[in-house]
Amino acid sequence: MIGDYVSLSLETHLFFGRIMKEHSLFLMAGFPAKNADYIKRADWFREQFEELLREVVELARGRVGNNVLSSGEIVTEYTFDAERRTSFLTGIEIDSRITAQEKALAQEDMSGCRDERNRRIAQLVRQINRKALRLTDGLMEFKEKVLKDMAECCLFTFNYHLLVEHILREAGLYRRMIAELERRGTLDGQSVLEMENFWNRIMMEHALFIRGLLDPTEENLIDTADNFADEYKALLKEAKEKDCMATGELSIKSLKETERYRDFKAAGTKGITEFSIAGLILPLLADHVLREANHYLRLLKEVPATEK
Numbered sequence: 001m002i003g004d005y006v007s008l009s010l011e012t013h014l015f016f017g018r019i020m021k022e023h024s025l026f027l028m029a030g031f032p033a034k035n036a037d038y039i040k041r042a043d044w045f046r047e048q049f050e051e052l053l054r055e056v057v058e059l060a061r062g063r064v065g066n067n068v069l070s071s072g073e074i075v076t077e078y079t080f081d082a083e084r085r086t087s088f089l090t091g092i093e094i095d096s097r098i099t100a101q102e103k104a105l106a107q108e109d110m111s112g113c114r115d116e117r118n119r120r121i122a123q124l125v126r127q128i129n130r131k132a133l134r135l136t137d138g139l140m141e142f143k144e145k146v147l148k149d150m151a152e153c154c155l156f157t158f159n160y161h162l163l164v165e166h167i168l169r170e171a172g173l174y175r176r177m178i179a180e181l182e183r184r185g186t187l188d189g190q191s192v193l194e195m196e197n198f199w200n201r202i203m204m205e206h207a208l209f210i211r212g213l214l215d216p217t218e219e220n221l222i223d224t225a226d227n228f229a230d231e232y233k234a235l236l237k238e239a240k241e242k243d244c245m246a247t248g249e250l251s252i253k254s255l256k257e258t259e260r261y262r263d264f265k266a267a268g269t270k271g272i273t274e275f276s277i278a279g280l281i282l283p284l285l286a287d288h289v290l291r292e293a294n295h296y297l298r299l300l301k302e303v304p305a306t307e308k
């Protein structure tokens, strides 16, 4: 159905297009001044994804689901301030008009009110999908190059090796989703178990980055982050050991864990944006991992009742 194709594509880009734009910014901010060519390359991807997001937001009005708009995966109450602070601290430009437009989308609640059978819109979405595929291929290649150069000791960056691997995996999921939309016109995506394993690992790694980037004096927060990492590790282990019959129980455990984790990340984003938490975490990185938790929560809540 054209309607599905249009809305699923736009929803995917609203979340992942922004994620890719921010990965580019984090990479850019992490290179030493010596590596001007890497900084320039990362900035190019940042600009390209920003332009893509601009086009997506234009088309999204009235064409994306309210479940997505209200989930907190596109923007949160902190995104605007987090962008302003990050831009001020790094000197990297961020077009916050996009954020304001996205906020307006969520407030308008015009979901599903447009005629999705419009072939012209489907054509525009196809162009956007193809462009997103090209850009994501390029960004993945760049992330792979960064990893290779780090491993060969010819590149230093303030981003952990695991963080670059992590953002490469997220780009891989985005790429697979757009490719599926182009191939089949819809998204069946991963099985519930695959989805939970993917995102539980992502959540565990966020906890590992957070604990490693907090100031050593933030002992309580470091302990809490360590606990979250352990709890997600246990969920991943359980998923490996149990058979498919137990997935319902795992979904409920993942949901409860991620609700607590989302609250921890929200408090962290507020503290980092207001400079009351010390560490090496850019405000936008804190908001970024909060949005990823919100995205995962929506997926968990939308798991069909038959699979719970």
Ligand SMILES: [Fe+2]
Binding pocket: 019, 023, 167, 170, 288, 292
């Ligand atoms: Fe990410």
Ligand SMILES: [Fe+2]
Binding pocket: 166, 170, 202, 206, 289, 292
């Ligand atoms: Fe992530």
